[in-house]
Amino acid sequence: MKSRALGATGVRLPEVMLGTWGLSGDAYGAVTEAEQDRVIERAYRLGIRGFDVADSYAHGGMEERLGKRLADKSDSFIVTKIGTDRTASPVKRFDRGFLLAQVDACLERQERDVLDCVLLHNPSAAALQRGEATDAMKELVDTGKLKHWGVSVGSAAIGEAALDQDAPILMLAHNAFMDRDLAILRERVIEKRTGVLARSVLSHGLLCGQWPPHKEFPATDHRSARWTPDELRRRTGQLEALRALIGDDVLTMRSSALRYVLADPQISAMVIGPRDCTQLDQLVRESGRGAPYLDEQRLKRFANRLMDVGVTR
Numbered sequence: 001m002k003s004r005a006l007g008a009t010g011v012r013l014p015e016v017m018l019g020t021w022g023l024s025g026d027a028y029g030a031v032t033e034a035e036q037d038r039v040i041e042r043a044y045r046l047g048i049r050g051f052d053v054a055d056s057y058a059h060g061g062m063e064e065r066l067g068k069r070l071a072d073k074s075d076s077f078i079v080t081k082i083g084t085d086r087t088a089s090p091v092k093r094f095d096r097g098f099l100l101a102q103v104d105a106c107l108e109r110q111e112r113d114v115l116d117c118v119l120l121h122n123p124s125a126a127a128l129q130r131g132e133a134t135d136a137m138k139e140l141v142d143t144g145k146l147k148h149w150g151v152s153v154g155s156a157a158i159g160e161a162a163l164d165q166d167a168p169i170l171m172l173a174h175n176a177f178m179d180r181d182l183a184i185l186r187e188r189v190i191e192k193r194t195g196v197l198a199r200s201v202l203s204h205g206l207l208c209g210q211w212p213p214h215k216e217f218p219a220t221d222h223r224s225a226r227w228t229p230d231e232l233r234r235r236t237g238q239l240e241a242l243r244a245l246i247g248d249d250v251l252t253m254r255s256s257a258l259r260y261v262l263a264d265p266q267i268s269a270m271v272i273g274p275r276d277c278t279q280l281d282q283l284v285r286e287s288g289r290g291a292p293y294l295d296e297q298r299l300k301r302f303a304n305r306l307m308d309v310g311v312t313r
């Protein structure tokens with residue numbers, strides 16, 4: 001697996017990272033602990049070294065699993081996200097005291113003396129503009145509790161606020177049908193040499209192109225509340241555009257979507273979200289083995305097809 005620089009942090013990581021929101025069972029439905037372990041171990045065997053988690057995934061359980069499974073793998077790199085207090089209302093908290101306590105809890109759960117990387121988990125722009133949260137992160141780096149920090153952002157405006165506070169790493173939603181946020185931030189990200197982690201690269205599974213237009217999700221699956229039936233029907237219809245990227249060794253819509261993300265040189269790593277080993281194998285295999293990920297001509301055709309089906313990215 002090819003490696004890329006994580007911005008100006010000095011860290012180099014294989015370009016595919018394992019995300020563990022789905023694997024934790026929180027987002028899409030239950031996953032057994034045995035399967036969680038198998039996916040983590042297999043990801044490492046396939047060359048993945050970056051692992052994304054949050055203190056909130058499985059109430060800290062996912063961090064514990066990663067801490068245990070990766071304990072003897074000194075080249076692994078765990079990205080943890082903090083800023084959720086389920087006992088508070090609202091649940092998002094970014095005050096210094098809370099963040100410092102959370103980092104101590106993460107160190108304990110991961111059984112580490114120092115954390116590889118911590119991101120503020122979906123703060124508002126106002127929370128970032130206050131400076132308290134980002135100052136706390138810088139203080140934690142200075143005191144040696146963590147090596148790297150950044151912000152997981154929910155919009156370009158929040159990304160701008162994170163860049164204003166000199167966040168060295170951003171995580172953002174980025175995929176073939178939604179690349180607006182990075183487009184807005186791109187110039188500043190290049191100028192500041194910010195590391196960019198792309199998440200939700202399959203738009204929660206939609207871009208695999210395997211769903212019927214009337215697909216339904218159980219209530220425990222976050223996708224049941226994400227799209228109305230009409231919206232889902234419209235979006236599955238638009239997927240046809242992805243076919244413009246298929247050809248040569250790009251055999252599936254899934255592969256097209258993955259390679260679309262990796263074809264962007266500004267992406268430091270792509271965070272995939274498999275829920276079992278079969279999905280993991282497919283995702284790693286279909287991500288390709290390096291540039292060129294997609295043919296330039298086909299990328300142009302894809303951009304035109306997107307306009308035809310009414311997608312404004």
Ligand SMILES: NC(=O)c1ccc[n+]([C@@H]2O[C@H](COP(=O)([O-])OP(=O)(O)OC[C@H]3O[C@@H](n4cnc5c(N)ncnc54)[C@H](OP(=O)(O)O)[C@@H]3O)[C@@H](O)[C@H]2O)c1
Pocket residue numbers: 018019020021022023028052053081121122152171199200201202203204205206208210254271272273274275278279280282283
């Ligand atoms: N705010 C944040 O910081 C934030 C937010 C979201 C995600 N993330 C991170 O990014 C990771 C991935 O993001 P994500 O879960 O939003 O979205 P994603 O990667 O776009 O989608 C994950 C879903 O895609 C489907 N999928 C995966 N591999 C597949 C395959 N080989 N074939 C067919 N379908 C496949 C699965 O759906 P089924 O369940 O239907 O099989 C899976 O639940 C998360 O685990 C997390 O680490 C961070």
